[in-house]
Amino acid sequence: MHVDFSAVIPYWFVLLKGLGLTLAFTLSCAVLGSLAGFVLSLLRQSPKGWLRTATTAYVEFFRGTPLLIQLFWVYFCFPAVFDIQVSPYASVVLALVLYMAAITCETFRGSMKSISSDQHDACVALGLSPHVKMLHVIFPQALLRSVPPLLSNCVSLFKESSLISAVGVADLMFVGQSISNSTAKPLEFLTTVGLIYFLIAFPLTRGVTLIESRYLKRYAC
Template sequence: MHFDPTIPFKYWDALLIGLGTSLRLTLICLAIGVALGFVTSQARRSRLMPVRAVAIFYVELFRGTPVLIQLFWIFYCLPMLIGAEPGNFISAVLSLSLYAGAITSETFRAALKSIPREQYDTCRALGITGLRLAIWVVLPQALLRAIPTLLSNAVALFKESALISAVGMADLMFIGSSIANRTGRPVEMLTAIAIIYFTVAFPLTRIVGRVETRILRRLAV
């Protein structure tokens, strides 16, 4: 059987639907993960030992275990603990969001370290403390410094989203694999899937470099 590059074009509409699902899920989980990551980075700086311990345990657990194992545990094991079936969509959102929160917390932690200590002292002298300090002073600066790495995290999360096909989510990988099994053309379909992932991810990686250069110039001013 010869390689036929025209095969994927016959199923282009279905592949685009799967890509849309992958992109939507990535954006949802990235938004949740960024918020969770910032909160976790703040928790790791807490003066309360139990709060720091929980935050560190969460980060190390989700950074130190495969995302596929996390997905399977939430999809298959969590229902036995809570007595309810979350479904593949909720399971996918939970696993990818928790993973994104763990990796972005490290991104924010590095960004927070680069904020001069004098700014914290000045805010406290002006009476800006607690939640107001975190939201209005710390968060904007941390986001600015973290943007390049956050974009890299977004690319990584998009690629990791291919794993959700393992629990029956109709994403790009699931639809492409289903078509490959039905047509008996795995080489053509898997090649097309790889090209689509690359087409989306590569421009983002180029953007990361440009954004990082601009931010470094701004911070140096």
């Protein structure tokens, strides 16, 4: 087998366009999913039993099934069940946001559960309303504690977003596969795609560790 990585050079711009789409999906779905996850974390602590049960079922379903199955279901089954035509891009956003919401829900819930009972007792002693307590006392501390796992979830979402190529979205993985098939050089192009994912994910992972070890432990104890 003749290995020639110089064959990748003419296709760099196309690969970068695919990377841009991957990053756009990751960032937008991470933000929307995190916001939805925070709302779900509040619903999981609702005094209404049926609301807690429904939210728990949602979270456990999306955490317990493969993301690829969720992508396929939204892309192929959602239009048939609800009689609504959904574009590949919209189906990808919907699936990734639903998945991210389930993951971040547990992140926020765990962070809020980690707040000591003394904090809650102090709010009661001061006569703070539940709304004020959550907004000004519990939420700032929970948000600080949830930063490392939230960032880790975003890195995981970036890597798992390679699955969206399965529904025909021209992300980095889809572009790399297409070029490797047309040029008959899978080793060069798939290796390059893997390196691109690594060169982005590894510094982000190290950054999460740095943030957690040097800054957050000082305040989120």
